[in-house]
Amino acid sequence: MHFADRLNAAVKRVGTPICVGIDPRPEDLPPEFLDKFPGDRPGVAESLRVFGDGVVDVVAPLVPIVKFQAAFYEAYGPEGFAALHATAQYAQGKGLLVLIDGKRNDIGSTADAYARAYLGKVPVGESFEPSWNADGLTVNPYLGSDGITPFVKVAAREGKGLYALVRTSNASAGEFQDLIADGKAIYQHVAQRLAQWAEPYRGASGYSLLGAVVGATYPDQLAELRATLPGIPFLVPGYGTQGGSSKDVAPAFDTDGLGAIINNSRGLTYAYSRPAARAKYGAEWQAAIEGAVHEMIADLAENTNAGKLRTPTAE
Numbered sequence: 001m002h003f004a005d006r007l008n009a010a011v012k013r014v015g016t017p018i019c020v021g022i023d024p025r026p027e028d029l030p031p032e033f034l035d036k037f038p039g040d041r042p043g044v045a046e047s048l049r050v051f052g053d054g055v056v057d058v059v060a061p062l063v064p065i066v067k068f069q070a071a072f073y074e075a076y077g078p079e080g081f082a083a084l085h086a087t088a089q090y091a092q093g094k095g096l097l098v099l100i101d102g103k104r105n106d107i108g109s110t111a112d113a114y115a116r117a118y119l120g121k122v123p124v125g126e127s128f129e130p131s132w133n134a135d136g137l138t139v140n141p142y143l144g145s146d147g148i149t150p151f152v153k154v155a156a157r158e159g160k161g162l163y164a165l166v167r168t169s170n171a172s173a174g175e176f177q178d179l180i181a182d183g184k185a186i187y188q189h190v191a192q193r194l195a196q197w198a199e200p201y202r203g204a205s206g207y208s209l210l211g212a213v214v215g216a217t218y219p220d221q222l223a224e225l226r227a228t229l230p231g232i233p234f235l236v237p238g239y240g241t242q243g244g245s246s247k248d249v250a251p252a253f254d255t256d257g258l259g260a261i262i263n264n265s266r267g268l269t270y271a272y273s274r275p276a277a278r279a280k281y282g283a284e285w286q287a288a289i290e291g292a293v294h295e296m297i298a299d300l301a302e303n304t305n306a307g308k309l310r311t312p313t314a315e
């Protein structure tokens with residue numbers, strides 16, 4: 001089934017477009033929790049796996065999709081990678097869509113290897129087997145068409161999705177993305193080309209398998225890009241810890257509350273570290289995460305078209 005149709009079905013089923021970001025940092029894990037693991041690298045990697053699984057247990061009934069930031073797992077080498085793989089599979093087993101935030105790309109032949117690694121199948125003996133089997137992957141479009149085409153081909157074949165960086169959420173995003181060439185900002189050129197790459201790959205919902213990463217921290221550009229990129233699903237990071245609000249992300253949605261997933265990583269998974277949550281939930285870190293997800297669901301429902309997803313059956 002087409003990725004955008006699967007994603008839209010999942011968003012409608014749970015009634016919210018939240019993407020929970022899982023970016024495990026050992027220094028931010030609940031202290032009571034971390035103490036249970038050996039202090040060596042395999043021990044830390046195992047703590048990341050158990051923490052990630054614990055987050056998944058809480059959020060699986062509440063949200064459609066989780067995004068794993070590969071960097072925090074890669075930091076712990078082979079054991080870290082194994083932890084990412086294990087929790088990603090665990091999340092899929094619980095019915096969540098899994099997005100790997102790896103921002104991969106390279107020359108075409110290497111891009112093809114990345115695409116097969118994360119989204120497709122790799123040759124093993126006489127047959128082909130999935131390796132990471134993610135539902136979606138973030139990609140960097142700045143190598144141009146021949147770097148993107150292999151990802152799109154594999155994603156189309158496998159029913160998977162892609163989100164290409166268009167307007168990132170970080171403070172220095174504009175250093176290159178706002179440079180003017182031929183009368184337009186670089187991010188606008190990327191958006192224009194992305195629309196061409198995406199057009200042949202629309203699903204029944206009208207949305208393409210190729211989406212755009214657009215930061216919540218630049219609401220004017222977000223609104224402009226939504227208007228110029230109909231049918232392109234958005235992955236919107238920057239809500240919460242980076243300062244983006246529900247009002248900032250409101251323009252990302254279409255009139256049905258579809259067309260965008262709003263990521264929140266630290267604001268949800270480290271909710272227990274906030275003094276108010278400590279006072280309310282004590283050492284119950286999973287309860288604090290659950291409470292934070294419910295707060296974000298309500299915030300988006302109140303201030304954006306995502307409120308239209310809250311049917312009585314989804315409550």
Ligand SMILES: O=c1ccn([C@@H]2O[C@H](COP(=O)(O)O)[C@@H](O)[C@H]2O)c(=O)[nH]1
Pocket residue numbers: 021023069101167168169170213214215237238239240241242263264265266267
């Ligand atoms: O433009 C971008 C692209 C990716 N990210 C990633 O999203 C999360 C955001 O984490 P928060 O804790 O919610 O700030 C993180 O994994 C980033 O690497 C982004 O922030 N901006």
